[in-house]
Amino acid sequence: MVSKAEEAELNRLETQVDNGGGGAWEYLSLVRKLKVRRSHKVLNYGLSILNDSRKRSSLGQEEWTLYEQVAIAALDCQAIDVAKDCIKVLQKKFPQSNRVGRLEAMLLEAKELWAEAEKAYASFLEENPCDQIVHKRRVALAKSQGNIAVAIEWLNKYLETFMADHDAWRELAELYVSLQMYKQAVFCYEELILSQPTVPLYHLAYADVLYTLGGLENLQTAKKYYASTIDLSGGKNTRALFGVCLCTSAIAQLTRGRNREDKEGPELQSLAATALEKDYMQRAPHKLSLLSSVLKSLKVSP
Template identity: 65%
Template sequence: MVSKTEESQLQQLENQVENRGGGAWEYLSLVRKLKLRRSDKVLKHGLTILNDPKKRSALGPDEWTLYEQVAIAALDCQCLEVAKDCIKVLQKKFPDSKRVGRLEAMLLEAKGSWAEAEKAYSSLLEDNPLDQVISMRRVAMAKARGDILGAIEWLNKYLEIFMADHDAWRELAEIYVSLQMYKQAAFCYEELILSQPMIPLYHLAYADCTSAIAQLTKGRNNEDKEISGLAAAALEKDYKQSSPSKLSLLSSTLRSLKIQ
């Protein structure tokens, strides 16, 4: 979570860079440190540095970090040619890098080459089952394809390993709520409340889920009573015709069952 101090510093640097006051690299470094995307601005200011040989060479080894950051921003912004160019540079520099392999898979995903991307992600996960980024990319890809059940499956598998990922629990809860699977959503919010009890939004969301469960249960109970009432009426009608002497016994039994 970004602190108020960090947020203020980021905003100040962003305003400075946008107004051509310098500090582009410092801004990009802070965005990366805080694990934010700011994709449009990263793409804009990152390319300004990469397209200037003097500025690029001044970065030293951080040049490659910036190529990666800009590649991801370009994928987010659907600037696939820019992403492809950045990835090519990284492939040439690090031909056997799994990290670059991840970018290649993300490019396939962005192109909509789902089968190839899935194959690439599977291969990378075989080498490193604990790669959180790739695991979550599979979730994102399933959602992009409209495969909500697939997204649920991947999120559950992910959370079996990374149980402390609050964002993943929240994402899973929101998917469950969208499908009116309130019991499953409530479980997710219980996990969030246990790990972060001071966040009121989780308590409110949990209350909404339990309220929805109660409404659904009430609705089902009313429906069950209605069906039982119809069945009781049909039995009474049948008994009147076939066994009128046993009608009082039937009525007494139905009352004991609280159906009448």
């Protein structure tokens, strides 16, 4: 999870490194720790450390971690030659290592030699059937070939064994959403909220999917989860604030004519609208008129 303070630190280091202020190694370590995808920058700065033999030797044992990080970034940037060289160095240092073997299979993936990569992963699994990362790579392999259905099948099989892996649940949810199978995605997000109830972004994604599904009951649940997102994020999540407004107006449209038994009262949406206006006033004052016309059309203006 990337918290606000960590994000600020990452941005600060990034501008510092971009402007040649040093601290490249700290930046790369933070990128690794936060698991953000900055392949291009990792490739540039990592390679400049690796090519400087003095800097490289000062890292000590961390040197090999950096080789791995740069190799993956190079694969992501399609710099196949660099990746190949890095993997060769690692291979020389750690022959027989599974972790390096995985990198080689990823190199096959990047070259789009699907059958060879599949064969390599299958042989890894024969050796060690509990290797979670290889299982996940197999899912990614199916995904990169465009076989989303196969990827979902693999992932479901994987999750039967490793039920506590929330990253895998998230991937499954995103795959389902990409296929517009919202009912299944809802289940995955419920699983995620159960395992990590304090992450507002899961609540938000769950509410989004429920809102997309539509229907009075789903809309009411979605509104509740938007509200819990607001609660957990301290009211700083614009998407959740808009979500509350949209849900309110959709519910009002569905229940028009019927005798309304509004249990929540009208305060929630007017508070959300006020918070939105305040936020826009601070960060984008010239778009305030746009916002108020949207809120007026949703009939939730404060």
